[in-house]
Amino acid sequence: MSVKQCPECGSPLPSAKTTGRPPTYCTPTCRRAAEFALRRAQVLLTRAQRAEQDAALAVAIGGSYRAADDGDRLTFWRSEVQRLRDEIRALLAGAGDEDETPAAAPTPQRA
Numbered sequence: 785m786s787v788k789q790c791p792e793c794g795s796p797l798p799s800a801k802t803t804g805r806p807p808t809y810c811t812p813t814c815r816r817a818a819e820f821a822l823r824r825a826q827v828l829l830t831r832a833q834r835a836e837q838d839a840a841l842a843v844a845i846g847g848s849y850r851a852a853d854d855g856d857r858l859t860f861w862r863s864e865v866q867r868l869r870d871e872i873r874a875l876l877a878g879a880g881d882e883d884e885t886p887a888a889a890p891t892p893q894r895a
């Protein structure tokens with residue numbers, strides 16, 4: 785990569801300071817937007833996985849007069865889970881090493 789871009793808005797990143805790691809996002813706003821998108825995708829994935837599980841149970845039990853619907857539901861939620869996993873992976877890739885343990889981690893107490 786030649787010129788680094790903000791993964792959130794595509795703006796060129798400000799040049800790195802002489803110390804510390806290079807910035808991943810152009811502004812704190814973009815970093816927070818990316819964090820929000822990741823949390824949102826995580827919530828949606830949890831919901832999709834629950835729905836997939838419910839649909840899989842319905843298919844496994846069978847005997848429903850809507851068995852075809854149950855199968856369609858399972859197919860839909862499976863693809864939704866896959867899509868959200870890919871989305872989260874892409875978001876994490878864009879975040880670079882931003883998810884390192886923050887410096888605000890509590891310092892060990894000395895006895």
Ligand SMILES: [Zn+2]
Pocket residue numbers: 790791792793794795809810811814
């Ligand atoms: Zn940006």
